[in-house]
Amino acid sequence: MMNLPHQTNDSQMIQDDQTEAISQMKIGFIGAGNMAFGIAQGILTSGKVSPTNIIVSAPSMNNLPRFQERGVAITQVNEEVVERSAVVFLAIKPHLIQGVLYGISRCVTQQHIIVSMAAGVTIATLEELLPAKTRVIRMMPNLPCVLMEGALILTSGSCAGEKEETLLKNLLSPCGLVEAGPEHWIDAHTGLSGSGVAFVYVFAEALAEGAVKMGMPGALAQRIAAQTILVGSHAHLQYVPEYLN
Ligand SMILES: NC(=O)C1=CN([C@@H]2O[C@H](COP(=O)(O)OP(=O)(O)OC[C@H]3O[C@@H](n4cnc5c(N)ncnc54)[C@H](O)[C@@H]3O)[C@@H](O)[C@H]2O)C=CC1
Ligand SMILES: O=C(O)[C@@H]1CCC=N1
Numbered sequence: 001m002m003n004l005p006h007q008t009n010d011s012q013m014i015q016d017d018q019t020e021a022i023s024q025m026k027i028g029f030i031g032a033g034n035m036a037f038g039i040a041q042g043i044l045t046s047g048k049v050s051p052t053n054i055i056v057s058a059p060s061m062n063n064l065p066r067f068q069e070r071g072v073a074i075t076q077v078n079e080e081v082v083e084r085s086a087v088v089f090l091a092i093k094p095h096l097i098q099g100v101l102y103g104i105s106r107c108v109t110q111q112h113i114i115v116s117m118a119a120g121v122t123i124a125t126l127e128e129l130l131p132a133k134t135r136v137i138r139m140m141p142n143l144p145c146v147l148m149e150g151a152l153i154l155t156s157g158s159c160a161g162e163k164e165e166t167l168l169k170n171l172l173s174p175c176g177l178v179e180a181g182p183e184h185w186i187d188a189h190t191g192l193s194g195s196g197v198a199f200v201y202v203f204a205e206a207l208a209e210g211a212v213k214m215g216m217p218g219a220l221a222q223r224i225a226a227q228t229i230l231v232g233s234h235a236h237l238q239y240v241p242e243y244l245n
Contacts, residue, residue, distance in 0.1 A: 018166065018167050018170050019048075019170065021167075022048055022049065022167070022170055022171050023048060023049065023050070024053070025049065025053060025086050025087060025171070026053050026054075026055075026084055026085045026086050026087075027043070027049060027053060027054045027055075027085055027086070027087050027088075027089070027171075028054070028055050028056070028057070028081035028082065028084060028085030028087070028088045028089065029054070029055075029056040029057070029081065029088075029089045029091050030057050030078050030081050030082075030088060030089070030090050030091060030092060030100060030104070031056075031057070031058060031089075031090065031091030031092035031093075032056045032057065032058035032063035032064050032067055032074070032091070033058075033063055033091060033092075034143060035091050035117055035141060035143065035145075036056060036089065036091035037063070037066060037067070037146065038141065038143050038144075038145035038146035038150070038175070039089065039091070039117075039141060039145050039172070039175055040054060040056070040067065040070075040072065041070075041145070041146045042145045042146065042148045042150065042172070042174045042175030042176070043171065043172070043174055043175065044070055044072075045148060045174065046148070046173075046174030048171065048174060049171070050071075051070050051071030051072045052071060052073070054067075054072045054073065055072065055073040055074070055075060055080070055081050055084050055085060056072055056073070056074055056075075056081070057074070057075045057076060057077060057078045057080065057081045058074075058076065059076055060076070061076075064076075078100060078103055078104050079103065079104055079106075079107045081104075082104045082107040082108060082112065083107050085112070086111065086112065086113065087112070087113045087115060087167075087168075087171070088104075088108075088112055088113070088114050088115065089115045089116075089117065090114065090115065090116040090117065090118060091117055092118070093118070094118040094119055094120055094121050097116070097118050097121050097125075097126070097129070098129055101126070101129040101130055102129070105129070105130060105131055108130055108131050108134055109131075110133050110134065110135065110159075112134065112135065113135045113136075113137060113160065113164055113167070113168070114126070114130060114134055114135065114136050114137070115136075115137045115138075115139055115154075115168065116136070116137070116138050116139070117138075117139050117140065117141055119140070119190050119194065120187075120190070121138070122138070122183070123136060123138050123155065123157045123158075123183055126138065126157065127157055127158060127159075133159050134157075134159060135156075135157070135159050135160040135164055136156070136157030136158075136159065136160055137154055137155070137156055137157065137160055137164055137165070137168055138154065138155050138156075138157070138183065138186055139152055139153065139154035139155070139168070139172075139186070140152065140153050140154075140186045140189045140190050140193075140194050141172075141175065141194070142193045142194050142196075142197050143197060144176060144197055145175035145176055148174055148175060148176060149176050150175045150176030150177070151176055151177045151189070151193040152172055152175060152176065152177065152178045152179075153178075153179055153180070153181060153185050153186055153189040153193075154168055154169070154172075154178065154179075154180050154186075155180065155181060155182060155183045155185065155186055156180070165180040168180075200229065203229070204222070204225045204226055204229055205222075205225075207221075207225040207228065207229075208221035208222045208224070208225040209221075211224065211225070
């Protein structure tokens with residue numbers, strides 16, 4: 001496995017040891033929307049984690065059935081997610097983070113790993129809202145995680161580090177490309193890929209519209225545009241420069 005600038009051979013050894021631990025790990029999601037589903041789906045499809053080891057919460061039943069159908073435990077009580085999980089993903093909208101953390105903080109211990117995917121909510125803010133010495137990871141995923149073709153960047157707070165980053169990279173590897181780095185990568189990645197994936201759809205539609213204006217049937221034009229972008233991406237990934245220090 002390629003050692004990235006921030007990764008050492010120890011990480012590889014940690015990662016190997018963690019695979020067994022991950023299969024036993026209790027994982028929780030606070031928030032049951034698009035992103036929680038995308039990540040849970042990626043993890044479940046890989047078989048790394050049993051659905052019986054996952055629990056998801058949301059205030060209403062709207063989004064919960066699609067988790068329940070996959071054997072995942074559901075609840076409308078966030079504290080229950082924290083009490084039953086070792087790794088807790090915060091999958092609620094950014095403006096809700098403060099209220100949700102206020103509600104769960106009394107249940108958070110130093111054994112938990114709290115993983116926020118809330119756009120724009122910094123490690124400093126998260127650590128301010130959580131009990132001292134909480135192990136915090138901030139990450140930026142994207143929706144293609146649901147197809148196991150995502151791109152995720154994660155960074156660790158002051159009480160987390162290489163061990164937690166390697167654990168999360170191992171756990172999230174079925175969701176797609178996962179890298180750890182400094183926190184300023186997260187904001188770059190939010191534009192590049194968190195939101196960037198939506199611009200690909202706009203580009204594909206524009207390509208297809210050009211062909212339609214020249215008389216090609218719309219459905220065919222859309223398929224060829226998608227195939228063109230797919231091939232272009234495969235070629236680019238093959239020749240993209242190695243990670244730079
Ligand atoms: N959708 C995307 O493409 C991406 C989203 N994100 C981040 O992921 C987070 C979730 O985004 P989405 O999944 O798109 O939102 P969403 O609106 O699809 O899902 C949010 C979920 O939170 C639940 N919720 C609302 N209030 C709650 C509360 N008090 N306690 C527990 N659950 C509550 C809702 O019922 C819903 O199930 C956001 O912070 C967003 O910035 C990050 C990268 C990409
Ligand atoms: O819905 C959101 O907040 C995220 C951030 C990047 C793309 N979507």
